[in-house]
Amino acid sequence: MRTRYSFTAVALFAVVAAARLTAQQNSTEHPGQYTPSDIEAGARLYSSQCQTCHGLNGDQISGVDLRRGRFKRSNSDDDLAKVITTGVPGTAMPPFSLQPGEVSTVIAFIRAGFDPAGTAVKVGDSVRGRQVFEGKGSCGTCHRVQGIGPRTAPDLSDIGASRTPAALQRALLDPSAAMMPINRPVRVTMKDGRVITGRRFNEDTFSVQLIDAQETLRSLEKKDIRTLDVQTTSPMPSVNGKLTADEVSDLIAYLITLKG
Numbered sequence: 001m002r003t004r005y006s007f008t009a010v011a012l013f014a015v016v017a018a019a020r021l022t023a024q025q026n027s028t029e030h031p032g033q034y035t036p037s038d039i040e041a042g043a044r045l046y047s048s049q050c051q052t053c054h055g056l057n058g059d060q061i062s063g064v065d066l067r068r069g070r071f072k073r074s075n076s077d078d079d080l081a082k083v084i085t086t087g088v089p090g091t092a093m094p095p096f097s098l099q100p101g102e103v104s105t106v107i108a109f110i111r112a113g114f115d116p117a118g119t120a121v122k123v124g125d126s127v128r129g130r131q132v133f134e135g136k137g138s139c140g141t142c143h144r145v146q147g148i149g150p151r152t153a154p155d156l157s158d159i160g161a162s163r164t165p166a167a168l169q170r171a172l173l174d175p176s177a178a179m180m181p182i183n184r185p186v187r188v189t190m191k192d193g194r195v196i197t198g199r200r201f202n203e204d205t206f207s208v209q210l211i212d213a214q215e216t217l218r219s220l221e222k223k224d225i226r227t228l229d230v231q232t233t234s235p236m237p238s239v240n241g242k243l244t245a246d247e248v249s250d251l252i253a254y255l256i257t258l259k260g
Contacts, residue, residue, distance in 0.1 A: 031245035034108035034120040042109030067114040121165040129254025151215045158260030175234035185231045
């Protein structure tokens with residue numbers, strides 16, 4: 001009986017330990033994200049502390065739309081934390097006496113787009129993020145921003161207006177999964193035997209336009225095409241393992257400032 005009990009106890013301990021490890025692993029999809037419990041706690045705090053002034057959807061203050069990530073003075077999570085804890089002198093925004101952990105949950109809820117079931121990504125410093133973009137990240141090797149850079153990859157000049165921080169993080173860590181259909185690379189075999197590869201730029205019923213590796217815009221008539229293969233693997237490499245979680249957060253902070 002003693003041997004059987006010991007074996008059962010060890011087995012039970014192993015199951016519990018494994019369950020706890022799985023829960024920890026599933027608490028966030030990637031480093032640099034807030035946990036679902038953070039978002040849920042933030043939703044409750046927002047409802048009790050912030051909703052009266054900012055409204056149910058966070059857009060009740062002129063020039064501010066918290067749900068869509070539009071702020072007057074803030075960009076990074078540190079900026080938001082400072083506004084929450086110190087207020088904004090000369091405005092109706094008072095300081096709040098919240099613990100740092102409580103402030104983080106409110107920010108998590110905001111970053112999740114007011115969706116308790118959403119994904120909330122931490123947003124770092126945009127100045128450092130630009131340095132990562134231009135340096136270690138080598139993003140400017142392929143992407144164009146405000147008229148500077150090549151055209152072989154999508155122009156990012158207004159990426160901050162069309163992508164959420166969570167969508168940007170996914171694109172950085174898993175480019176193929178986040179790739180928009182229009183941006184997928186294509187391999188075209190013409191009826192005369194020529195093979196043309198590049199990034200699909202536009203397509204209609206009769207033609208397809210692509211930008212090749214030499215940044216030349218090619219417009220091809222479909223009647224002259226033998227095969228058109230749309231690739232599902234992005235030529236963009238993942239930054240996973242190349243950039244730290246903090247560097248990814250900083251890079252996201254820079255990208256969301258790019259709004260055309």
